[in-house]
Amino acid sequence: MCEKCRQLFSPIDQTTACPGCGRKQKQPRLCEDCQIWQTRHEPQLSNRALFPYATVQEYMGRYKFQGDYELRKLFQKQFQSFILAHATGVLIVPIPISEKTLAVRKFNQVEGWLEGLSYQKVLEAESRDGLPQSRKNKRERMQLKQPFSVRNDWKQRLKNRSICLIDDVYTTGTTLHLASDLLYSFGAKNVSSITFAR
Template sequence: MLLCQAPLSTALTLEKIFSFQKVRPPRACAKCLSQFKPLLDCQTCRVCGRRAVDLSDDTCLDCHKWRQQFPYPFVNQALFEYNAAMKDFMKQYKFLGDYRLRAVFNQLVTARLKQSGRLIVTVPIHPNTFEERGFNQVLGLCEGVQTVSCLKTCQITKHTRQSEKDRAARLQTAQPFEFVEPAGSLIRGKAIIIVDDVYTTGTTIRHAASLLYQAGANSVTGLTLAR
């Protein structure tokens, strides 16, 4: 098993054998997976997808603020809570760089993306980060579906990681991305879904969304693994 290194065991039932379908062994054991708290089947903020605290309001306080600050329509869906287990997962996957771990959530993410029927755009990572890490963690999660790389990070050298800043600093971040022009015809008039790994303040994904709107996108929504 990928997460806890426990030995893998899959019971092969008669039903499975006679279904004549490819056997897909699970990538993580039920015990580890149960540590992640899914947000799909519970009440969440309509805008950012976080678990609702105040059940009488369908929009969280942060998103009320965003409504005043952000000129375009934007909603995000998150698959899991950003809890201790998910933080640990991100640490192993992104920062330690265990690329195998993409398999834990890959099927879930790609299924969601296919279901949306939208054009898929991934949030880019800085070339230096890519060089160091050797992979783009978002593309890893989306492996198996067609994505459009129409965004790239600006040429300025990166001083601090987004994950190393506090909330106030993150909200003030200037547009970190630029639009790759040749992709303009691909985007114009399209419904688009942006994919990122974690939605924390929503700054990053909104920066990406505003660029897509400026390029003529019809509607932009977000999908993140965690919120």
């Protein structure tokens, strides 16, 4: 990527980001969405995000939805450095995609960025009929039922583990909160998350 294009991708200032979801803002306080999550969900999930979604929307469209797998390399090192800076000594767990989605897309976009980094496939995603998450509105996303299960080989190995979930985009937070709930139900000690965008 040339320097002119690279300057278009401005990372979120972590010193002023929302401590709940990682949203770009001017003051480091819980945003309105996270204040709502605080009233309806325990324990709280802390997410950090590398980029504001508006900055990377076109890139995500080409990489994730148009299947340009080579584009993973543009931000691979930067995203991995961001993860390692904020997730030291924890189990790194990517959010999975269903077999149905994998059959269409041919790759998991999150695992594409993690190539070469140590991570574990702890979760599995169910294949469901209906609209994909990316085509649902906020209310429909918030009503999502538990789409994940823990792989059999990990069910006895999560107790007292600190885990960092990795996903592409934090939109409403529902996906990450549901994954977090599941991991806590299997005895995880602490669950946080990092996303490419917010």
